[in-house]
Amino acid sequence: MTHTADLIVHADRAVVDGIEQPATVVVNAGRVAAVLTGPDTSGEIGWQATATVTLDADHVLLPGMVDTHVHVNEPGRTDWEGFATATRAALAGGTTTIVDMPLNSLPPTTTAAALETKRDAARPQVWVDVGFWGGAIPGNLDDLEKLDAAGVFGFKCFLADSGVPEFPPLAADELVTYLRRCAELDALLIVHAEDAATLAATPPTQSNRYTDFTASRPDAGEVTAIEAVIAAAEETGGRAHILHLSSAAALPAIRAARERGVRLTVETCPHYLTFTAETIRDGSTAHKCCPPIRSDANRSQLWEALADGTIDCVVSDHSPSTIDLKQGDLASAWGGVASVQLALSAVWTEARRRGHTLADVTGWMASAPADLVGLRQKGRIAVGADADLVAYSPDVETAVDAATLQHKSKLTAYQDLTLAGRADRIWLRGNEIGLDRSPTGTLLRHERTP
Template sequence: MMTDPYDISAPVIYDLVLRSRRTVLPDGTRPAAVAIAGERIAVIGDYDEPVPAHRTEDLHDLALLPGLVDTHVHVNEPGRTEWEGFATATRAAAAGGVTTIVDMPLNSLPPTVDTAALAAKRAAAEGRTWVDTGFWGGAIPGNDADLKGLHDSGVFGFKCFTAPSGVDEFPPLDAAGLHRACATVAALDSLLIVHAEDPAHLHETDTAADFATFLGTRPAEAETSAIREVIAAAKATGARVHILHLAAAEALAEIYDAWLDGVKITVETCPHYLTLAAERIADGATAFKCCPPIRGEANREALWAGLIDGQIDIVVSDHSPSPPSMKTGDFATAWGGIASIQLGLPVMWTEARRRGWALSDIVRWMCAGPADLVGLHRKGRITAGADADLVVFDPEREWTVRAEDLLHRHPVTPYDGQALTGQVVSTWLRGKRIDTEAAPRGRQLRRSPR
């Protein structure tokens, strides 16, 4: 029987009860009734259990999932709001079942590399987010002294590049700079997240009309070489490090060996690396360009193997949109970024379902795992005491992506025209259904001590 977790002697009337025969809980998927009091999940009972509530919704066979947590989102505001912005990015996130994002320190102007820039970022986001939003800081040459201020101001960690980022105001760290950043992060008990490509293995080209030419300019060895340097720096300093958007599956063995050796290392990949393949990208299809690049089908299968056996920790979007004019031309000159925040859940579910995996696996990879990475332990799970961030999802619904229907700022995505299975029906943030036509209710999040 359901009881009030605060005062079991008093009669309880919950604000809302959501019932679903397919509720994805930490211990598995089963019929359940989720009772919400205020902004939190109060208790979880049996599907048929009578529960006093001001409002009850029976979802029947629709699935009830925790809200997705996407820790890799480029919002680009302030400064490059014409690329994206808090209003458009978070509306798209909500439509895709994402209830929490953590915003990258670039490509905004100024980049989030000191407390003044973080204040500008927070001011730009205030009152404009439909989902809860946190922020990464940036580690660039010369800002070591700024990291503690950013940490004390609540960023969830620090991003760096080992190769040029694509924007001049966010330069990469060399090997010495990477070691210094790791030492600072270790002293702060924070987290360094790394775009790991070794510039010594990157090749310039003036033109690349076909994807194979572009792929040749950023070989797998660029990732594996940089990851070795990250591992060495983490091992020497004791820093926690996280490898961003892994595309090269051959690096997994070294990451796993480092973890076995006691290095505090985690790794993510993205839906586009798990569902797309270089062999199927047409000439001139620059919506598919990202860095590191989408690799071949054999590599994709190896990434899936790493995800299934736990060598890959999480799956996040790396949503990095730009104006359509920047995605034209050829693969050498087009902006390298995939716009996909609204589509991650159905894209991943379509592929995972085909391979025989379950919604509980999606929740582990895209909800609980990313929440745990940044210490948001009230996010990403349906359990008593957690924020009532929920997604009603139709796992059988078949539909086709139309880029012009998506809510991020520009109608460009490599998934345009793709047939998918599974569609978000509604998204709930802290106990209330998100209405993107109403005023936004998203909050700004700050890191809590571990």
């Protein structure tokens, strides 16, 4: 018996079930209907499709990447970034799902009404699928349940100054209170983990040396804050996630907590895996981020922690601003790296140099972030999953030119770096999409499951 389908993709190389192998992927009604693996899958498979695509040996079929840490900033600071430009940048880099951070937009996503304002702004102009985080700030404890019911994927908080006045940090006792409320909701609390007291005790630098800027945001700031998150999670039973880990000095505490059963997950970012403080040009505000990029030895330890599973996933922390805010000196410039378009290629470039596979990278950047936020239908090529697919050329090398990037402000820490990998064809829920077409992304809600 022959079944009908919308699309069949044959690939000699595909990342399926955690390994690279030949596969034929059958797509119907936006979902993966069948996956056949092995060298003979391109023959008679019992399906007849409206369209058939056969990839050459230079391409690897991947699931679309899932980036759960993107600052879109619209509405309110749309001159920094917007849904159209951010999602076009994601698409160009092979990312088919993003989750938007609750701050830098005005209003911040700290109430259900603000969430609807943001959804209204996003709805007509997203090229990829988009979900939303809620915010946890002093005074909005009673808003968490309403935001959760409205479908946010969890709640973000800071333990130190966020950089914008409308999103203040939680104090130590508030962290426990908010994590307890999240535990009652079975919601995830994601934490910018730098300790305010440690930062306040560290003299701010007026130097433009990057290593001096790194020293002004010391490892101790991350370690102390992460220990506080661990203690709060242990006390409340809540689920906590450490954002953008930069300091390897926190890894022993993270490993010990997980061995004790603390509900803790951890991410890091492409810039921490690519750059080192010793080699960044002094005064390079494009590389300024908080927490900062640290030493080469620190970078190697982060890679080891990825390999052994201590760090769960890699996401961009795409945090752009207008170019004027990135000018000046390291002390005053806006802290953020714009990288959603380059994230996959940046990580793949360094990963292959260290002997990791494209399947490893796909796990860190597709399935693991999807699992983090409960998007089980994303980030994998599997029966029942959304047919978000990328035909990826892993060996193509390109010198980065900021002028060609899709995000709004044409500034990048990766300028002139040669990166490997290019997303050549992309399907979103079974439909081929591209920058020359109309936006077809949808807005995602977190659906509670029993």
